[in-house]
Amino acid sequence: MIDTFVIPLVKILVVLNATLVAVSYMVLLERKVIAWTQSRLGPMRVGPYGVLQPIADAIKLMIKEDITPVRADRWVFTLAPIISMVPALIVYAVIPFGPTVTIFGHAVPLYVTDINVGLLYIVSVASVGVYGIILAGYASNSKYPLLASLRASAQLISYEVAVTLTLVSVILMAGSLSMVSIVLAQEQARVWYGFVQPLAFGIFFIGSLAETNRAPFDMPEAEQELTGGFHTEYSGMRFALFFLAEYANMIVVSSVATTLFLGGWLRPFPNVAWLGVLDLIPGWIWFLVKSFVFLYIFIWVRATLPRYRYDQLMRLGWKVLIPLAILNLVATAIVKVWWLA
Amino acid sequence: MITSTHYMLLSAALFMIGVIGVMVRRNIIIIFMAIELILNAVNINLIAFSHALQNAVGQVFAIFVIAVAAAEAAVGLGIILAFYRNKETLNIDEMNLMKW
Amino acid sequence: MGEAIAFYTLAAFILGFAVLVIATKDTVHSVLFLVLDFLFVAALYVLLEAPFLAVIQVLVYAGGIVVLYLFVVMLVNLKRPPEAHQDPRRRTWLGFGLSAAILAELAAIALYSSAGAAPAGPAAALPVAGNTEQVGWLLYTRYLIPFEIASMLLLVAMIGAIVLAKREL
Numbered sequence: 209m210i211d212t213f214v215i216p217l218v219k220i221l222v223v224l225n226a227t228l229v230a231v232s233y234m235v236l237l238e239r240k241v242i243a244w245t246q247s248r249l250g251p252m253r254v255g256p257y258g259v260l261q262p263i264a265d266a267i268k269l270m271i272k273e274d275i276t277p278v279r280a281d282r283w284v285f286t287l288a289p290i291i292s293m294v295p296a297l298i299v300y301a302v303i304p305f306g307p308t309v310t311i312f313g314h315a316v317p318l319y320v321t322d323i324n325v326g327l328l329y330i331v332s333v334a335s336v337g338v339y340g341i342i343l344a345g346y347a348s349n350s351k352y353p354l355l356a357s358l359r360a361s362a363q364l365i366s367y368e369v370a371v372t373l374t375l376v377s378v379i380l381m382a383g384s385l386s387m388v389s390i391v392l393a394q395e396q397a398r399v400w401y402g403f404v405q406p407l408a409f410g411i412f413f414i415g416s417l418a419e420t421n422r423a424p425f426d427m428p429e430a431e432q433e434l435t436g437g438f439h440t441e442y443s444g445m446r447f448a449l450f451f452l453a454e455y456a457n458m459i460v461v462s463s464v465a466t467t468l469f470l471g472g473w474l475r476p477f478p479n480v481a482w483l484g485v486l487d488l489i490p491g492w493i494w495f496l497v498k499s500f501v502f503l504y505i506f507i508w509v510r511a512t513l514p515r516y517r518y519d520q521l522m523r524l525g526w527k528v529l530i531p532l533a534i535l536n537l538v539a540t541a542i543v544k545v546w547w548l549a
Numbered sequence: 550m551i552t553s554t555h556y557m558l559l560s561a562a563l564f565m566i567g568v569i570g571v572m573v574r575r576n577i578i579i580i581f582m583a584i585e586l587i588l589n590a591v592n593i594n595l596i597a598f599s600h601a602l603q604n605a606v607g608q609v610f611a612i613f614v615i616a617v618a619a620a621e622a623a624v625g626l627g628i629i630l631a632f633y634r635n636k637e638t639l640n641i642d643e644m645n646l647m648k649w
Numbered sequence: 650m651g652e653a654i655a656f657y658t659l660a661a662f663i664l665g666f667a668v669l670v671i672a673t674k675d676t677v678h679s680v681l682f683l684v685l686d687f688l689f690v691a692a693l694y695v696l697l698e699a700p701f702l703a704v705i706q707v708l709v710y711a712g713g714i715v716v717l718y719l720f721v722v723m724l725v726n727l728k729r730p731p732e733a734h735q736d737p738r739r740r741t742w743l744g745f746g747l748s749a750a751i752l753a754e755l756a757a758i759a760l761y762s763s764a765g766a767a768p769a770g771p772a773a774a775l776p777v778a779g780n781t782e783q784v785g786w787l788l789y790t791r792y793l794i795p796f797e798i799a800s801m802l803l804l805v806a807m808i809g810a811i812v813l814a815k816r817e818l
Contacts (some may be wrong), residue, residue: 326706568744572748581718601742612702
């Protein structure tokens with residue numbers, strides 16, 4: 209009873225709440241880091257060093273007037289933020305935060321579930337998230353959101369190809385689609401796949417910047433050109449949902465990158481025996497630290513690099529990243545068949 | 550107890566809805582979507598039998614059906630765009646230049 | 650019992666959304682119902698113990714093909730609805746009649762063919778276990794040539810779509 213119902217429910221609750229809290233504090237972190245990069249202080253008013261800022265933001269967004277444009281398609285307009293939020297959250301079901309641990313005599317795996325097609329599940333659920341963006345642009349019945357949503361969806365679809373191709377080379381290395389098995393395969397190989405697949409890792413990183421609509425690929429939200437992008441007409445909590453979805457997606461891609469390329473919950477250098485003392489730190493802390501580093505780099509890139517132009521973005525995706533990803537995939541397959549077998 | 554007959558009936562009903570869509574609607578995009586429904590009905594059948602016979606071949610054929618559906622959608626939507634540029638309409642009844 | 654509940658719920662959703670797809674006036678709403686329909690079909694595949702197909706269904710249909718439809722619907726910004734000027738001589742009831750005939754035929758086949766026992770017994774055992782592995786193994790051994798032809802087909806379709814849709818090359 210406890211093992212089949214209570215523990216999974218508790219895990220789902222913990223993961224969902226931790227995600228939402230992490231997302232709201234990501235916003236604060238981003239503002240702080242960008243402020244520090246630009247020699248500013250960032251939010252300082254609410255709480256010591258502004259640590260309560262997310263709560264103030266949430267209250268502000270909730271009590272704001274919620275406007276629906278007169279000519280908007282009401283149903284779709286309401287549905288679009290939900291469609292972009294839900295896939296960003298249900299992806300967490302298959303992300304392995306740590307190995308199986310024993311809590312009060314119950315063996316508890318530190319992931320909600322481990323399905324046989326875990327990685328494909330993540331890719332496919334993430335590909336449904338694009339509907340939120342397209343529909344938001346369409347339903348607003350306004351020209352800037354429409355342009356932004358067309359851009360965003362074209363960008364997402366183009367970069368999804370490159371990212372998925374890099375994932376295939378990782379699948380080839382691990383021989384499994386299950387997220388837990390991929391981490392275990394890295395434990396067995398005694399090396400993180402980021403070191404044996406540096407090209408795939410790089411393409412994955414660039415592609416995930418583009419897929420989460422982050423700078424330097426934040427074309428859909430280019431304020432100077434599109435007055436805010438596909439969520440121009442949204443206000444209050446519905447706008448907040450788009451915002452949360454974007455940050456939740458960032459956490460998803462950094463968790464996926466951690467799992468696939470940085471060894472998930474494994475300690476650094478799993479092949480160096482004298483570093484065994486690092487095993488004293490539990491796996492889920494390693495996982496969170498690695499994901500945090502990834503998220504920090506996301507913000508750092510935004511603070512440093514200027515925005516790409518749209519045609520440059522498309523050229524980079526189709527003429528550089530996809531051919532490189534295919535080459536990498538073919539090379540991986542050849543190495544796997546001729547040398548390792 | 551759910552047998553493969555249940556799945557076949559579901560598939561037949563979905564197939565019929567698709568056929569009605571193709572026959573009754575005149576918007577060519579809706580007709581294409583109805584064809585997708587028909588292909589899905591076929592896939593349900595294939596996978597139901599794959600489950601009943603414990604044989605993965607049905608799933609392989611479902612993958613082929615999906616590949617063909619993707620090709621069909623790409624070419625078909627290209628034709629729709631080209632047609633729309635020439636005639637400014639999506640009504641399939643006005644696609645009659647090659648008729649006589 | 651649980652399977653029956655799951656089956657009937659999913660079947661109701663699949664058929665209901667399919668009817669909405671072909672009955673809705675607004676094309677964008679119709680595309681949305683199509684996505685929902687595909688998601689429920691994917692759930693049905695999970696019920697049939699074909700998780701790989703379920704994920705592929707979501708990835709290719711919901712995430713790929715239907716996005717294309719949505720793009721085209723948004724690109725052909727219609728000034729007049731395509732069905733506003735219906736040909737008065739069209740015989741809509743003929744479509745319903747023919748479809749009903751097809752349903753009767755298919756239902757008859759489904760009901761009568763199951764009376765005689767299906768050729769039971771699993772086919773030749775595959776050297777691998779697990780759904781994904783079995784599909785992959787079949788795809789790359791016994792069905793390698795059809796698989797390659799399918800990839801050729803996709804390539805040709807891709808080139809064809811570009812040639813058709815681009816104004817000048």
